[in-house]
Amino acid sequence: MMRQKVFAVTGGASGIGLAVVQRLHADGHLVVSLDLPDKTHDPALKALGVQTLPIDVNDEASVREAHATIIETYGSVDGLVNSAGVIQKRQTPDKLSMADWDFVVNTDMRGTYLCCAIFGSHMAEQKRGSIVNIASITSTCGVPLHAYAPAKAGVLSITQCLAGQWGHAGVRVNAVAPGYTQTPALQAAIDQGDRDQALLIKQAALGRMVQTNEVANGIVFLLSDQASAITGVSLPIDCGWLASVGWETYGGLPHTKI
Numbered sequence: 001m002m003r004q005k006v007f008a009v010t011g012g013a014s015g016i017g018l019a020v021v022q023r024l025h026a027d028g029h030l031v032v033s034l035d036l037p038d039k040t041h042d043p044a045l046k047a048l049g050v051q052t053l054p055i056d057v058n059d060e061a062s063v064r065e066a067h068a069t070i071i072e073t074y075g076s077v078d079g080l081v082n083s084a085g086v087i088q089k090r091q092t093p094d095k096l097s098m099a100d101w102d103f104v105v106n107t108d109m110r111g112t113y114l115c116c117a118i119f120g121s122h123m124a125e126q127k128r129g130s131i132v133n134i135a136s137i138t139s140t141c142g143v144p145l146h147a148y149a150p151a152k153a154g155v156l157s158i159t160q161c162l163a164g165q166w167g168h169a170g171v172r173v174n175a176v177a178p179g180y181t182q183t184p185a186l187q188a189a190i191d192q193g194d195r196d197q198a199l200l201i202k203q204a205a206l207g208r209m210v211q212t213n214e215v216a217n218g219i220v221f222l223l224s225d226q227a228s229a230i231t232g233v234s235l236p237i238d239c240g241w242l243a244s245v246g247w248e249t250y251g252g253l254p255h256t257k258i
């Protein structure tokens, strides 16, 4: 277990972010969950008793205000997890509006950069800190998500660029690349018929979806001093989805019976 530290988690009211909040809280740390204003009264967070603050990662003033409140309250912040994000409906480029493209890229890529820039610059001044961004298996391969995948490729690049920027200041910047993870966002896409759960599972070497606590485990490791020599990496937590991409060409994984 790490010594008690102060962690901020964007998107902390749901899915992967909530699992990170729960895990850090269980480990005895001070955790601030940052999410959209209508999510700050989330019952799961209330039950935990962790502090919640409103944030909109698309709005610079809102991110600055949340950061200032945390510094005012705790004096410093040791770690940041950027889990605020949206997923995208599968659409061909002629159907995908630029308004939707901007919304996804702004939230997932610009929002991640903005939070890194504001929290990370302060960490660099205090000469310590650790940031974990949420990339995706789609950061490194083509899929029919023409806004989401480029945004997640951008998150990977942001992670690498900022790792170089702040390494000498003692700030590590890493990412996790989750595969298909059982969260409210993905479940909604499955329920709406926009994703087929059987197909999501088919290509995973482990033959199942990822659970949110499994992503949280990887994030907490990267945040911790146990990862003290690790910066600028993206850790796949994908039940072996990326490792198995090439098998499709040879008829699929043995257990998929295609």
Ligand SMILES: NC(=O)c1ccc[n+]([C@@H]2O[C@H](COP(=O)([O-])OP(=O)(O)OC[C@H]3O[C@@H](n4cnc5c(N)ncnc54)[C@H](O)[C@@H]3O)[C@@H](O)[C@H]2O)c1
Residues within 6 Å of the ligand: 010, 011, 012, 013, 014, 015, 016, 017, 034, 035, 036, 039, 055, 056, 057, 058, 082, 083, 084, 085, 086, 087, 107, 108, 111, 134, 135, 136, 137, 177, 178, 179, 180, 181, 182, 183, 184, 185, 186
């Ligand atoms: N679920 C998956 O399969 C999967 C796979 C790879 C990556 N991811 C990424 O993980 C992250 C979390 O996704 P999730 O599946 O847990 O989704 P989720 O919808 O369960 O949680 C996302 C949270 O982000 C918050 N949020 C959205 N827009 C925001 C904004 N502008 N400002 C502040 N908060 C905002 C939402 O309110 C929500 O609480 C996202 O970046 C997503 O792209 C998810």
